Amino acid sequence: MxxxxxxxxxxxxxxxxxxxxxxxxxxxxxxxxxxxxxxxxxxxxxxxxxxxxxxxxxxxxxxxxxxxxxxxxxxxxxxxxxxxxxxxxxxxxxxxxxxxxxxxxxxxxxxxxxxxxxxxxxxxxxxxxxxxxxxxxxxxxxxxxxxxxxxxxxxxxxxxxxxxxxxxxxxxxxxxxxxxxGLPYSARRHDELLAGLLGPRPPYGLPAVLEDLAADIRSALDAPDLNPDSPPEVLRALQRAGLVVSSTRSWELRRLEHPAIDPLLRYKKLSRLLTANGWTWADTWVRDGRFRPDYVPGGVVTGRWATRGGGALQLPRQVRGAVVADPGWKLVVADAAQLEPRLLAGLASDETMAAAGRGKDLYEGIVATGAVEERAHAKVAMLGAMYGATTGESGRLMPRLANAFPRAVRLVEEAARAGERGEIATSRLGRSSPPPGAAWQSAQSAASGDGSTAADERRARSVSRDWGRFTRNFVVQASAAEWALCWMAELRNRLVDLAPGTWITDAPHLVYFLHDEVIVHAPAELAPAAAAAVTESARRAGVLLFGSFPVEFPVTAAVVDSYAEAK
DNA sequence: CACGGGTGCGCG
DNA sequence: AAAGCGCGCACCCGTG
Structure with missing residues (x-):
């Protein structure tokens, strides 16, 4: 009814x-x-x-x-x-x-x-x-x-x-x-974590550790007025010091040899922590031992959730130790292993790839087929296939993947070609990608019209390939989001059944979701049953999407006191 | 002073 | 332009 x-x-x-x-x-x-x-x-x-x-x-x-x-x-x-x-x-x-x-x-x-x-x-x-x-x-x-x-x-x-x-x-x-x-969150533990990294919370201004690092940077660069938060200023100061550098991105700075680099990298890392998840963030978002972000279901084109305020989907590893179960309760932290490549195996009905992940780590399974030599290569090659890498290590490894798993690779290649032609991609359960926008249209017409230049054509090709990488990824990411929704929906029902007749927050209940990861807050005695429900729900989600096709969706489910203890 | 684009980095 | 997808958010800085 x-x-x-x-x-x-x-x-x-x-x-x-x-x-x-x-x-x-x-x-x-x-x-x-x-x-x-x-x-x-x-x-x-x-x-x-x-x-x-x-x-x-x-x-x-x-x-x-x-x-x-x-x-x-x-x-x-x-x-x-x-x-x-x-x-x-x-x-x-x-x-x-x-x-x-x-x-x-x-x-x-x-x-x-x-x-x-x-x-x-x-x-x-x-x-x-x-x-x-x-x-x-x-x-x-x-x-x-x-x-x-x-x-x-x-x-x-x-x-x-x-x-x-x-x-x-x-x-x-x-x-x-x-x-x-709400997600159980200890403001006290958060404060301790911050104090350990930044120094005690200052009444105003920068914490001591950041102040000291800023001083080190200024003296190493001989720039007494330098604002380390201003990329243009930092870039000019680095160049004045004789360094060949085109941006202040951390990955680029890491390759440089200079006394200013180490304090600068540490400053950037800690400054990020302070501004994104520091004391002010906790004051704003943590109340009565709970972090309550605003999730936005369907907020991403692919059907993933977004979040508005609180940055719930970017909770950095540095503060995960502040996510702690209530006394007498446990957290079940669960993570779907190699979700997207497993989905790709299901989408493509790629028996060989499904077999590579059966009963084991999928990337290890790919190594076992002889397609690549080590796990890290399997991972970077898979990511390259799903994201559309063309160069670098990932681009080099991709052909070997295509050789070992032609069906899976063909599926993403076809999604990319369709996107390049301006067509729409559709997920396993039927979520479709948006059609390409005005920029795509105008680039294509500029290149095909009379008097189009070589630059127009290059531009059109580039815009077209960009869109192809989007649709290539869309089929996998959107289908993975569907799997995750089925997983959670199934889990929600099973958790309620573990403690019939009790209110949500007195029974095991979901408190966090991060694309392919969930956290359940459960009374300690029910935590093992909740962990089993997590695993069984993942299996059910696989059946809902792929019926009897034998692709497995293993999850790791750790029963812990703090989020930081998991993986 | 408000706004918006650019930069940079956190997460998957 | 990190080699490649999807986001949110804080900050800087130029513009109106």
Missing amino acids: HVILERLGRDSVRAVRLRGAGDDSAVARGARLDESIVSAGDLPAFVRALEAEERPRWVWNDTRAWYPALLAAHVRVERSVDLRLCHAILRGSTLSAGSALATAPPGPWDSPGASAEGGVPRRPEHLPLFDLDDDRAEPSPLAEFLLQEEALSASREPGRLRLLLAAESAGALIAAEMHHA
Whole structure:
């Protein structure tokens, strides 16, 4: 059963119940079962009651507009449809290309405010259930839902698309739940880590260690007024000291021999830590022992999550020791091993590559086939294949990979060629890449028009190859993101089953997600079971994407007290 | 003073 | 231009 929620004015909600599962034609015909009007204040109780009875799939315009308030009232829902996220997928997917939804002119569901990129409050501590200031007419969620159902029914691959939409919607629930629970984070441990690296927190100005390093840099370069934070100033000072250098990037500085280099590199590293994840960051983002970033499901073209504020997806290794389990609890830190190459094996039905990863490290398995001599070579060659490297070590090793795994390499090569022609790439479950933009178009027309110059042609070729590298990577990255969503959705259900009847934060629950990595916070006695659930969910995700094709998705699941202890 | 592009680096 | 994908964020610096 589906229940479509729609706000009516300031204080009431319409709930329309539709009988029939997602692929039932009764739904597509819009068979309305019944309709209730609920006051905003009664909504949590209404949802809780229906959830206990029938576990409907809740259909709403935007999970962020509904779920945080429900969670605050300790109401969890099992399944949902996030119309905004699903709309974006169906609009762009080649699998629903002819549908009314896809061919309609842009509407309210396509507006910037409705997209994943825009309209996100920077720090929504508590989103109101309704935005009272927003008096725009809300587009009908029921009408949109029926359009989506129609697009799905007419699709060439309805099963894949339905799975993708369910996984995407589950991701939105998980993001809200993770924000609600927060990542256990010790401000005290964070302060200790910073103090150990930078010196104690200064009342104002730079910490002592940075101040000393800046002084060392200035004296080594004989530049008493140098601002080490200004790349142009640093570059000029280095050149004045006789060094041949064209930027202040760390990798370039590392090759230089000069007394200023070591303090400069250390300064840059520590300065980065201070500005990105220093005391101010902790003051802003850590409250009551929890780090609560704003995740943005579907925020990346490939379907990966983004984050807005807090930089949750860039938490540097240096401070991971501050991520600590509560007393009596454990962290289960899990990581999918060689996820993207394994996905590529599945996408390409490459039996040989799948076999190379069966029961072992995939890169070691590639070495065992004799394609390359060492693990590091296997890794760099695979990355080169998936990113489109043409030169360097990676470019040199690629042909050997193509020889050993022709199917896998052919798949990414074809995705690249298609992108170069301006075509669209589509993931395993049906997320499609955006068409190339205006820059691509104008470069191509400039090169093919009358009087085009050699420079125009070079430019067109370069733009075209750039886009090819994007579509090449898109098929792998987008499919990996789908796998990860399926993994988490499956895991979310299994974790709830480990402690039936308890609220999310009293049971094992997800607290962190980083593309191919998750952290579960679990009562110590349930941590081993949670770790087993992580592993089993990964296997299930593989089956959801690739059926019986024998590609494995092993995960490492470490039961630890601190994030820093894992791997 | 605000804004936006460029730089550089954190993560996968 | 690190050899190649996807991001977010802080800072500098030129421009309006």
